[in-house]
Amino acid sequence: MNFFRLTADLMHLLSIFVLLLKIQKTRSCSGISFKTQLLYAVVFVTRYLDLLKWISLYNTLMKIFFIASSIYILYLMKIKFRATYDPSQDTFRIEFLLGACLLLALVFNYTFTFIEVLWTFSIYLEAVAILPQLFMLSRTGEAETITTHYLFALGAYRGLYLLNWIWRFYTEHHIDWIVWVAGAIQTALYSDFFYIYYKKVLHGQKFELP
């Protein structure tokens, strides 16, 4: 564990709490892509099939939290606050993402086993899981400030993981190409968002696309 990785994980936790706060406070999931949240649930379930493998208490508790919270968010969006979800805004085709990631995982993996291919699939899928949300944002052209805080925390978590990998490369000679490439793509997807967040939200303005 190092500073960057711990901070990254905490930003990831924070992003989920901000999302839960947004839904509970406004009693609405408007502006949130159900498809992105569904993809995250798939990511956590397929990645943490090794839940029973002991790495550390931290590792196990975080895995349980990520699986449980992602499913709880699906429950909030699909059942509790269903009326506030507008599917006509959430039109990104996730079938292509799922198919492409599965295909890539079958071809580019470390070991061709069931658990390992699904782990790889989850890494690729996480890289693109934010696309339906960003697509929704670009369609509506604006977002509630708290929703942008959620996206910022999520993007910061990914950016900090890049720093963690650089750190681990120099201190432990840790190399993980699959995670690096997927992580770099994932972080790059946030660049436009970061720019507008910095220009508008941090200066007290509403998040609106130019």
Added chain:
Amino acid sequence: KDKTKDHDEL
């Protein structure tokens, strides 16, 4: 090194 043994990141 076998990468499959050290998926220690979340």
